[in-house]
Amino acid sequence: MSSPAKDHDAAAELDLAQLVEEQGDYLLHFALSRVRDVETAEELVQETFLGAAKSQASFRGQSSPRTWLTSILKHKILDHLRKRTRDKTVQFEDLGGDETNAFFDDTGHWAVGAVEWTKDPAIKFERKEIMEVLQSCIDALPDKLRTVFYLREIDGLSTGELQDTLGISSNNAWVILYRARMRLRECMELKWFSAGDASQ
Amino acid sequence: MIVKPISCRRAAELESKAMEQPLSTWERVLLRYHYFICKHVCCNSFKNKLQILRSGCKKLSDAEPDPPASSPCLSADCKKKILEAIQAEKKD
Structure with missing residues (x-):
């Protein structure tokens, strides 16, 4: 003390x-x-x-x-x-189109191939480069997705606190976080895990 | 009772929801049954990838890294206003 x-x-x-x-x-x-x-x-x-x-x-x-x-x-x-x-300046309840459609075929099965993450030693996020890629991927999310994702995953707000702060239902918070995670997963695969020299 | 299989898409939604709150018994049954019949590599690794992303975010939060070079800087006008406000506060 x-x-x-x-x-x-x-x-x-x-x-x-x-x-x-x-x-x-x-x-x-x-x-x-x-x-x-x-x-x-x-x-x-x-x-x-x-x-x-x-x-x-x-x-x-x-x-x-x-x-x-x-x-x-x-x-x-x-x-x-x-x-x-x-003040209802921004409506977080209005989710717009579902950008995750592209990841699945008409029957709801994956339409994309898998990229292996766990073989990459950088996955422990101890390297500055992978942290920068993660940050840039989060920053590139659309406004609403980014705000909700930052508040939940970086600032540690609970779903209930998101509801209180942004006026969104639990259900919409799950939908927004799901979409954000899907896009982040894709962004990390494109910018890091599939990039030829990323993990060298 | 016949369990109607869920799609990979629904399984991914449930895995993301499970990051927020415990799934109901029925949702867990649906998910387990999906993994029993689905051998797609994306499904096998999706939950693990979500957890990896979460651990990366936790490290990002703890590290408080400097902003990227492309990020805007605080304007001179804003800095001036802040310094004036600090001076005014000291006088009070």
């Missing part, structure tokens, strides 16, 4: 102006992954730093400044998404 003096030191050592330079782009990308619109993402980053300035004394130094700022930003993003749901 940290002492009050140590807590004070950690908070005093935080140079928020420097953190804007060091973490600003990271936070913008984090917000953009979940809200897409640059203007909104920048507003959320601004609110995050303002929130950090107000609660600077609460920084204990037990986590990195990036982790601390990210946790503030996560709350700002969830508040923003809840407000957007209340």
Whole structure:
């Protein structure tokens, strides 16, 4: 457990102006992954730093400044998404066409071949390159799929919390996550597992 | 009782649903029966691939990696507004 003096030191050592330079782009990308619109993402980053300035004394130094700022930003993003749901600005219930049709034939059986994943040692995700491919595949998902997938699989929200934040039913959350996973599976196979020199 | 086999597509949907909540007994029966009669390699590996994707996402979440080079940077105007807001907060 940290002492009050140590807590004070950690908070005093935080140079928020420097953190804007060091973490600003990271936070913008984090917000953009979940809200897409640059203007909104920048507003959320601004609110995050303002929130950090107000609660600077609460920084204990037990986590990195990036982790601390990210946790503030996560709350700002969830508040923003809840407000957007209340205002009905974005309808997550409107799922549109099913892009997973292409993976199956008319009888519902697989129309594509299988690519072996487990033989690739990089599958443990300890290499930077495969992490970058995974991130780019998630970022390439259509807006609604990407937002739901990030909130569920990266931020760890439960299906119930998705319902509360985005106003979607459990059933639609399953459908969205299923479609996102199918596309991610395909993207990883195209960009990593089928790429000739990817796992060299 | 005759169990009507489900398609590979339905099996994939159920495997994804199982990542969110336990399946009902009936859904588990349908899935098990599907795997008994279906030998398609995609079906055999699908569940494993979903779990691999989840473990990759967990590592991505923990790693907090720097944004890709193609990602937009915080604009100078936005940085200026943030620094002004921080200064104003310090004065209060």
